[in-house]
Amino acid sequence: MRNVTRVTLGRWIPAETVLARLGDRGDVVWFDAGVEGDARLASPRDGHPRVSYLGWGDEILLASAKEPGSLEAAWRRVSDDAAQRAQDHEPLGWWGWVGYGAGADLLAPGESAWAQALGDPAHPDLALLAVDRALVFDHDAGLVELVVDGDHTEWVAELLAWWSSDSEGMPPAPGTSRPRVAEWADSDERYLDLIANCQAAIHEGDAFVMCLTTSVSVRGVDEDDLVLYGRLRRSSPAPRACFLRLGGVSLLGSSPETFLTVDPSGVVTSAPIKGTRPRDADPRVDAGRVGELRTNPKERAENLMIVDLMRNDLSRVCVPGGVEVTALFEVHSYEHVHQLVSTLSGRLRPGLTGVDAVRATFPPGSMTGAPKHSVVRLLSAWETAPRGVYSGAVGRFGLDGSVDLSVVIRSIVLDVSTGTATIGVGGGITASSVPLEELAETRTKAAALLAVVGADTRVPDLETPLPVTDSGAGSPRSGSLDRPCDPRRDESLI
Template identity: 45%
Template sequence: MKPGPLDPAPSNVRFADLARDLVATEAHVFWLDAGPGATSGSSYLGAGRRVLSARDGVVRLDGTIVGEDVLTELQSLVAESPVGARNGDGAPAGFRGGWVGVLGYEYGARLVGVPSAPGDLPDALFVECDRLWSLDHGTGRIDAILGDHEIGAAPEMASPSPPPSPARVSDVRPRWRHDRSAYVRAIESGLDSIAAGDVYQVCLTNEVRVPTAIDPFEVYLRLRRDNPAPFGGFLRIGGVTMAGSSPERFLSVSPHGRVETRPIKGTRRRDPDPVVDRALADDLRSDAKERAENLMIVDLMRNDLGRVAELGSVDVPDLFAVESYPSVHQLVSTVTARLAPGSTGIDAVRSSFPAGSMTGAPKHRAMTILHGLEGGARGLYSGAMGWFGADGALDLAMVIRSIVFAAGEARIGTGGGITASSDPTREVDETLLKARLLLAALGAPDTLPDASD
């Protein structure tokens, strides 16, 4: 089957149906999903056979050691990847082939040069696309970009999907890394570091694990139904599966070197009463603590991008915008730049990963403090997920509002930025707010117990 637009009309070829069939038949599969209600942008679905993984400074390609740094290996591998038709068949610009996967937080610690906790998951996982489809949300057009496209026979023959099954309430008790009292103490320690002048902000996180044999793809379908987000996604690579509904872009780079990052700092819950809901959004927009926290990360990202950007090109076209999602309002800013001659998109990732919105500022000192407070590895949480294109472009989302499935467990990271004006009780409540829909998708309770519970 030749690459190109697929018939019948997109209304009769549901991308989710195709995704379900692909997940059922392929070992290494991805769905980078702009969401069921998206009216612009693209979603990508595909699979591959070649797997690149990294752990503790050892990079393997299909199990064979090939180097020490995953971005270095990606730089050369991406340039050799097969590429689908771009413009000749009228297909939209965007991802046409390359590698898809995730960078974990501990890989970022290695880049920054700070200690990291040992973990049981890879620091990075990527698959090379040999089958790839795109969905243009502006036109509803589905394109077959790479590969023989034989799933059943063709995407137009994908089996119709039933709606996601409701999550059954489980009697399994989630295991939190820090109970409520311990997490409050960690927040207070972070506040002490801020008061001492060691750091301006730290993004402290917690983790909850739920033993489960649930189908991760069903969980993802629930997430995209109940909490659609512009950077949702489902990945299964190398025995690790991730399902997420991220609202935050970490970094995008165009083929011509335009760079964009959209850090999120600041959260309010949604309310079913429209008047109350608007008041919550307005409160977020005007809250001095939230604005200061957001501005610190904007300045950090400007500095990170400035190391690889053309002189004078770093700009902040949008500061303190409120974006609303089904469960939360978020305070979002946009930083843009243009790559300097000789710099690549991978250089931009290297200079800015892990994202400042998940570390604090200054980055090196904040990450060092967090290593002493968090008591374990973050794993893939607070890393970056997305694609590296053969044309030098890339688009990566933050791994937040996400669930990682491995070793018979579902793992959820959640946290928030701590500044001098933070209230520990409010910060604990924010971590629960961010985890609530994820735990609900697993059928798990969303309470954070105390040591005596």
Template identity: 40%
Template structure:
């Protein structure tokens, strides 16, 4: 475990977007946990366990190879093979991406919403390589913010190197989408008719007593010239979130404007989850907007769906929490975001002595809001209907800190960008935006016996709209069969 944490204040006037652009740019193996009162960004060493993800995480957190602040990364939906287990009716689908991918982080830049920033590092004192990193980072940030790096190019080789790095980092990134004037083609995995038929199948399973609620999802794919950093800049402007992130590990980028917490774990063992079930569009007119929020709060279908997921998460947390400690301090509250109103509840408890964040994940993953209830039956039904691996979508992302804390958000309202398997170009390099890439967006919603199929379809498209706009797809192509 880390014995010490060093902090170096950087003063005011630093923006998270500027800091990421200057320090990380198009580099591989970087992170930007964005939104809320503080954004954290930097680089790290990849940690991608191939087998036994939960055991590998426990081992890494209990005995890191060197002083550490946190593991930052994601858990893919197919990790359910470890947490829930495979069932006879499931197709044994595997994701094209690892079920878990993290960065070992021993230093980072923290940028607070008021403009203050600081360097944070695991260690006892600023010395050796850590001191070199501190000085270099300060130079780059000062030059990136003030733009004076190039003025020192003649002062010596070290400053010439600094000036060149700042010039590369602070120059506006290429914008191949605008230059080519070619909007990406958006392809839905399911046509409207196919998705409506799957909703009908969900309701048939519910009437048969096989489930109470099923979170049916589909997928959108786009192929073309995609710069993940540029897309994330668009996304955070289009749909700001307290749980946003840009994570790049290897050749895969996760861009998220998630509105939903999966798990929060405190150093004292307090654990909570905040399921979101129920979504309505915002309206420009304040009176109409307020009526829509009130309608959401009173909707019997949305309230029933949210209640069922709350009961599921209470049951999951009870498996790892002190008896009697699991409570629901917030129930069926409307939260308002830039484009939608959502119905949110909060469930919390106290982990039993000797248990930690990974144990909480094992008991609750995947989140009930992404499966339905009963969880095992819902997973099996959805696997058959969706006929695909969900991959990173419907999993979780965030951090496991060395001091026992963890914060994981749901991987929803997210775009995954990787190399285009149908292209001959290689996009795993630092200049990945120069090649062809594939972007995938998972989207869906909870189906109950009271669901109106046409409304569920409309809600799915509403959830996808901001993500499609961030990809600069000027219009959403009509859904077509794969």
């Protein structure tokens, strides 16, 4: 492997300006610290990363659950690269997303029914860019470093020439979008039926908690993907924000949730989120919501079950007895919501890589429920369509052996060819869930994202109960896993 070239650039130009001025350069990935850190020596928000990354590459790795052997070959490629542990290549590596459908190959290897039920019918279930050119923005130092692997003389010369000559500052803040219609995959009535299905399964002992999801689509979105992301990063800042343009699909993310990190020494961390409350402009009301969320028995029980699930998953790859819960039931506050977060950590067993950790824990437990096998099987039969990128993970697999992945929530998936923006939303269902409150939570989570693309942000009125109709929610969709579930045989949570 070649040694990398590193150049500290002469001045600070924010990542958004770089992308806006350089225009369409093909596939690109941006892991963003937020608009507050755009100016030189400006501090990102508390809890946001102190370093941002922009990455380019010429090779893209695509894989689909519906293509036998495709995902396994992709994992092997990424794992082989990570095993080299090229410390001088930080932060270069494979950057992109692993969609929820990739879980089929990990939960039930070789079972075509799982692949057909979970696989994304429209896009790859895994899309990773081999990033060999990156800009690293150190917000504390106010420095930008160019990192290049290989012979990219012309590309580097063009970038450096532009960097030294550009005199323009930040791009103007993006304006508002024209009004559009939001099309929900499930009506309010059907979503209430699905909640009833989940609670019946819990009462029958087939599950403890189930992360039920739905989606909303907006057609005719013709704005540039970077313009939309500029609007999102200003209206909904989040510590795991990202912009990806890979293979004709753009992921605009404002996720607050860390799925999994692995440092080069093998230390693994995960920070699942379960429990959400909307912010309020009145400080007293807002503080009351924090206290209620922190002490709410239903939210604490749901959070604890996912912590137990993640602890069990991590124990499959970590040093025996070494997985610890380092923070339990912390409330993290963001622009629009408060969320209940717990943190776990451990150390990989000798001979294992960060890819092994991802394969042992994917899909994220906070997006499935517990027991994982049983819940994924049931939900695949009930949910209207495969989840796609939503509920998966997005981030980096470093050539130095590191992994840094967040959960794909609070995100917009834009199919550039069709102009369709899709937003996935959901929530954890327990025996004590109040159905109308769960319905309202999904609408609350979608509202800020729908506003970005100019669509309806309605939240149901909890004072007016909706009729619950027999919409056939219990009938499995085509290709789903409709065989009976026996949680006693599930080995993902013991």
